[in-house]
Amino acid sequence: MPSYGPYKNFKTGREAVDAAPKTGISVIIVGAGIGGLTCAVECALAGHGPITVYESVKKFARLGDTIGIMPNAGSIKIWRYDGVHIVDQIMVPLKAHDGETAEEIQQREEQEKQLRENPAFDAHRGDLHQVLLDYAVSVGVEVKQGINVSAYEETATGASVIINGERHTADLVIGADGVKSKAREIVLGYVDAPKSSGYAIYRAFFDGDLIRKDPLIAHLVEDHVDQRNVFLFPDCHFICAGVKDTKEFSWVMTHKDEADVTESWTAPGKIEDALKVASGFCDIVKHVIAATPPDGLLDWKLVYRDPLPTWVSPQGRIALLGDAAHPFLPTSIQGASQSMEDGATISQVLRLAGKEDVPLALRSYQDIRYDRVRNTQLLGEQVRNTWHKPRDWDNIDPESVKLPHSPALFGHDATAHAIAEFPAAAERVRDRFSMKDVKEVEPAKDAPMDVGGATAAVAIAA
Numbered sequence: 001m002p003s004y005g006p007y008k009n010f011k012t013g014r015e016a017v018d019a020a021p022k023t024g025i026s027v028i029i030v031g032a033g034i035g036g037l038t039c040a041v042e043c044a045l046a047g048h049g050p051i052t053v054y055e056s057v058k059k060f061a062r063l064g065d066t067i068g069i070m071p072n073a074g075s076i077k078i079w080r081y082d083g084v085h086i087v088d089q090i091m092v093p094l095k096a097h098d099g100e101t102a103e104e105i106q107q108r109e110e111q112e113k114q115l116r117e118n119p120a121f122d123a124h125r126g127d128l129h130q131v132l133l134d135y136a137v138s139v140g141v142e143v144k145q146g147i148n149v150s151a152y153e154e155t156a157t158g159a160s161v162i163i164n165g166e167r168h169t170a171d172l173v174i175g176a177d178g179v180k181s182k183a184r185e186i187v188l189g190y191v192d193a194p195k196s197s198g199y200a201i202y203r204a205f206f207d208g209d210l211i212r213k214d215p216l217i218a219h220l221v222e223d224h225v226d227q228r229n230v231f232l233f234p235d236c237h238f239i240c241a242g243v244k245d246t247k248e249f250s251w252v253m254t255h256k257d258e259a260d261v262t263e264s265w266t267a268p269g270k271i272e273d274a275l276k277v278a279s280g281f282c283d284i285v286k287h288v289i290a291a292t293p294p295d296g297l298l299d300w301k302l303v304y305r306d307p308l309p310t311w312v313s314p315q316g317r318i319a320l321l322g323d324a325a326h327p328f329l330p331t332s333i334q335g336a337s338q339s340m341e342d343g344a345t346i347s348q349v350l351r352l353a354g355k356e357d358v359p360l361a362l363r364s365y366q367d368i369r370y371d372r373v374r375n376t377q378l379l380g381e382q383v384r385n386t387w388h389k390p391r392d393w394d395n396i397d398p399e400s401v402k403l404p405h406s407p408a409l410f411g412h413d414a415t416a417h418a419i420a421e422f423p424a425a426a427e428r429v430r431d432r433f434s435m436k437d438v439k440e441v442e443p444a445k446d447a448p449m450d451v452g453g454a455t456a457a458v459a460i461a462a
């Protein structure tokens with residue numbers, strides 16, 4: 001396993017797993033997405049095991065397009081998983097800027113240092129997913145593919161999944177099964193159906209040379225330097241980005257969607273339809289769409305879900321993670337990063353609570369994560385509303401539409417935070433729940449939790 005820069009002294013791979021004191025906590029994870037795999041790896045590194053991941057997809061294709069990884073996911077040090085491959089493409093050279101004061105230089109160097117240690121970048125989702133999958137297997141996680149989990153059960157002492165009529169049991173089960181999560185049903189006690197948002201999103205990914213060929217848009221891949229460009233239009237935004245030194249290129253564009261939400265959530269997109277949506281937009285956008293190969297475009301529905309009243313099952317043995325618990329708007333650029341934070345948190349609270357107190361661990365995980373996740377979801381809504389709202393389109397102040405760079409969001413270290421917060425969270429959980437009377441934790445059926453004046457719904461890319 002390669003080691004890199006600030007991580008060269010970290011133990012990685014089997015070495016780290018072998019060195020970790022063993023907790024004897026067995027974990028089943030349903031879903032080998034980015035969230036489920038990060039949780040599996042972090043649990044292995046924290047000394048838990050055996051860890052089994054069940055995934056319905058038999059063999060992964062290189063699915064998806066660009067996925068944004070933010071510095072808060074970098075704090076989890078997933079770069080240890082494959083330091084050279086991921087980190088090398090985002091190195092920031094430290095160089096002097098003209099006319100800077102000593103104080104400004106110090107501030108910038110501090111920011112750049114943080115970015116080096118906790119990098120942010122755009123990756124192809126399929127590539128990042130493969131890195132995580134390979135790493136999980138290398139640290140002893142058993143990933144079983146082509147297996148569909150049909151039901152969940154729990155008792156006071158453990159939790160089970162049902163596969164082909166057979167029960168498989170562990171100390172806990174993590175439902176990392178994505179936006180269409182089946183695990184939600186046992187956690188909530190009812191079926192939580194998605195709602196139509198009235199919007200969908202075109203997503204495209206293809207060879208960067210197709211952009212290079214067109215002189216009007218070749219600057220988007222200039223000098224083989226990856227750059228992300230955002231174009232704003234009334235009630236619409238278009239984002240395009242180079243990936244892997246512009247060898248590849250991707251774009252996304254929101255559009256109105258009248259189709260029924262029960263229909264397939266993802267379908268091939270038609271270039272002519274996307275061009276119709278962009279008919280009043282600038283030439284750069286139209287040329288990028290026209291350069292897209294017909295098989296390079298997908299049309300994804302954006303559906304609504306209410307924030308969940310709880311992420312943890314009544315007896316505290318099953319917890320939701322990632323999109324299953326809290327889908328994100330694409331404008332948050334946090335879906336993957338927050339699912340990684342979930343996994344890092346779960347691994348630590350399990351270690352701190354121990355095998356005897358798994359329900360305390362999972363409820364503390366929710367206590368530690370809930371408000372941060374909700375605030376981050378709201379940030380995504382705020383960005384979407386800011387971008388889409390009517391304005392004087394000829395005189396936009398660039399500062400007013402910048403993505404918020406919140407130190408609280410990006411500077412967060414989920415592992416350190418979980419360790420620091422666990423004692424207080426556990427105390428609050430003990431106060432709230434009588435561990436003997438599990439009936440107290442039954443979630444309310446129709447009333448989503450009051451999240452401090454938050455809007456009741458979030459939109460998600462399904």
Ligand SMILES: Cc1cc2nc3c(=O)[nH]c(=O)nc-3n(C[C@H](O)[C@H](O)[C@H](O)COP(=O)(O)OP(=O)(O)OC[C@H]3O[C@@H](n4cnc5c(N)ncnc54)[C@H](O)[C@@H]3O)c2cc1C
Nearest residue numbers: 031033034035055056064065148149177178322323335336
């Ligand atoms: C195919 C795909 C492509 C995507 N492409 C992009 C993209 O291009 N850009 C972007 O920003 N985001 C994309 N996303 C979403 C993004 O990956 C997630 O928002 C983020 O990584 C958090 O994901 P997650 O691990 O919580 O869930 P997911 O990534 O949705 O993973 C859930 C996993 O659970 C498995 N699963 C579901 N039900 C069962 C069951 N009953 N039994 C066993 N396994 C089950 C699914 O097959 C899936 O692999 C994509 C997601 C998917 C599934």
